[in-house]
């Protein structure tokens with residue numbers, strides 16, 4: 259009898275509370291090797307707690323002040339078979355005002371929980387990022403890729419890469435900003451490299467590593483064309499094609515800052531390139547502009563003294579806002595490291611970036627129209643690696659209906675990729691990189 263009365267009380271109390279409580283706007287999952295993100299978007303700020311449980315590993319999340327609804331149940335169906343971390347999601351009304359989510363894990367994770375204020379088209383977001391307990395070694399990943407792609411490649415090149423890994427792990431090397439993770443264990447270092455011969459040294463000197471950075475991703479769609487083409491999708495397609503193109507060139511190796519549809523913070527894109535000691539950083543975009551008639555490709559380099567045009571300034575501001583939309587956990591973002599990086603001298607980097615930018619601009623000018631005939635400059639956060647020539651290519655204006663159609667067109671994308679690869683190759687032919695054992 260008492261129980262019944264209590265249930266009645268809950269029933270009476272629940273509707274008004276929920277009416278001014280949270281309504282779920284959407285639930286999303288972004289699985290990736292780097293980390294898997296779970297986003298719960300709601301019309302008010304959600305309060306939640308989480309706990310890790312072992313045997314079998316799972317993450318238990320209690321969200322306060324909401325009732326289980328169809329929106330939340332959708333999360334169950336959002337788990338993809340290829341998700342590296344999440345095997346399944348279960349949801350249930352745990353208490354009258356508490357919904358419990360249980361994420362069955364494929365491997366132990368380091369979870370990060372944070373909330374994001376409403377921004378752009380988004381309302382309040384409650385975010386769970388599941389990171390691996392051991393960060394993968396990017397150089398080792400490059401080696402493995404190379405081994406798979408070039409099974410017949412000479413042992414010397416592999417040894418050369420092994421030697422590179424050892425050099426990166428040497429103490430005393432300036433460390434890039436730490437990812438939001440504990441430092442990777444040194445035990446992940448492969449076998450100690452054999453002594454290096456003169457021939458091997460020559461090969462290292464000639465191995466060129468290009469970091470390709472498809473803009474946006476995950477929660478950040480980038481610009482959206484008049485018929486719905488998303489910048490994040492088209493630039494990923496271009497970057498994947500360009501990677502294959504560059505990898506087919508002798509002595510060239512491309513790596514991507516993201517290979518899937520997930521969000522990478524701007525400084526982490528730069529860090530990824532620095533960790534593999536890239537010789538060049540190319541960020542790929544296809545943005546919108548305020549005027550739909552704006553058209554043509556542009557190439558940007560960094561500026562430390564203001565933008566070269568109002569369009570360039572506008573573009574940089576827009577790109578630099580990606581972290582807000584994509585969603586960065588401010589608690590772990592290392593602002594001090596970022597600031598130190600911005601203070602480093604970039605004069606030489608900018609000079610080299612303008613040279614490679616001009617080379618690329620010339621080639622893409624043969625494929626389509628150019629927005630401007632010279633490389634423009636502005637304060638793009640993603641171009642700030644102090645030691646790596648860095649350019650940002652706006653391939654076309656996705657806001658222009660004609661250019662959106664071209665971006666959809668496989669032939670146009672292939673021509674564009676050919677042009678980018680040719681520009682990059684010509685730059686390195688004229689400006690061979692110094693031996694990789696630059697002073698560390």
Ligand SMILES: [Zn+2]
Nearest residue numbers: 473480543545
């Ligand atoms: Zn963009």
